[in-house]
Amino acid sequence: MIYEVVVTTVNDQDEVHIAPMGIRFEDGFTVIAPFKPSQTLTNIDSTGTAIVNITDDVRLFAGCVTGKSDWPVYPATMVNGYVLDAAISHNELRVVKKADDEQxxxxxxxxxxxxxxxxxxxFNRAQAAVVEAAVLVSRLHLLSAEKIDSEMDYLSIAIEKTAGAKELEAWQWLVDAIENFRIQSD
Ligand SMILES: Cc1cc2nc3c(=O)[nH]c(=O)nc-3n(C[C@H](O)[C@H](O)[C@H](O)COP(=O)(O)O)c2cc1C
Structure with missing residues (x-):
């Protein structure tokens, strides 16, 4: 089972980096699988720590994939790093082992x-729809315009029926990002 969370890490200069990630729980471990190359991987390699933030503010997911990465944080308790103000709960983690892979x-x-x-x-359907749409936006370069349009059409039903203000704001960032991507690709 994969849980969609927001991972915060720090670099050597103690600058925070925020990225949505899918994590798993396996044999008592929390398993994070960042693609190569990524700032999250570089930071975890250098500090040996990461923080998993569980949040119901889906603007974090939509914001991070559309270039809005400046979110309020506060210092973690036991590891080097920062917790999102938007987290309803968080886990502070230390690296135990790594299964390396090309990708x-x-x-x-x-x-x-x-x-x-x-x-x-x-559960809120609009929040789930924003998370799905954020995944689409993070893969715009890999997916056809038809696929994106049909998925966004379907997801918009949950937005129209169940969104609050934060979900509407997040959804609009994603809609704008798709439009901008198309303008730039023309
Ligand atoms: C819901 C969701 C789940 C994601 N899960 C992962 C993941 O497990 N691993 C990953 O490398 N990127 C994942 N991404 C994409 C990253 O958040 C995004 O590419 C990010 O910029 C990571 O690179 P960075 O650490 O250099 O910022 C996910 C994005 C979303 C919206």
């Missing part, structure tokens, strides 16, 4: 601290 290494990490700051309020 996508798997990093096995253990939890050294976790905290829950806000309750999970339940």
């Amino acid at each position: 996508r290494p798997r990093i096995y990490m253990i939890e050294v601290f976790n905290a829950a700051t806000r309750p999970f309020r339940g």
Whole structure:
């Protein structure tokens, strides 16, 4: 099972980097699989730490894939790094081992601290639709325009029926990113 979360890491200069990632839990480890090359992988390799942020603010997912990466954070408790203000809970992780791969290494990490700051309020279809659309936008260069249009049409039903203000804002960033990509590709 894969959980969509937002991973925060820091570089050598203690600058925070924020990236949506799909993580798995396996034999007591949290497994993160960042593609090569990526800032997340570089940072984890250099610090040996990462923080998994669980958030219901889907603007983080849409924002990070559309160039909006400046989100409020506060220092972590047990590892070198920062937690998103938008996290309803977070896990602070240290690297234990790494299964290297040409494209996508798997990093096995253990939890050294976790905290829950806000309750999970339940599933929302518009939030799920934004996460799906963010995945599409992160793969615009790989997918056909027809595929993108038909998926966005379907996902827009959940947006129209169930979105709140944050979901509408996130959705609009994604719609704009698709339009800009097409203008630039023409
Ligand atoms: C829901 C979602 C899940 C993602 N999961 C992964 C992942 O597991 N591994 C990965 O490398 N990128 C993943 N991405 C794409 C990264 O967030 C994006 O490419 C990011 O820029 C990573 O590169 P960076 O660390 O250099 O920023 C995901 C994107 C979304 C929207």
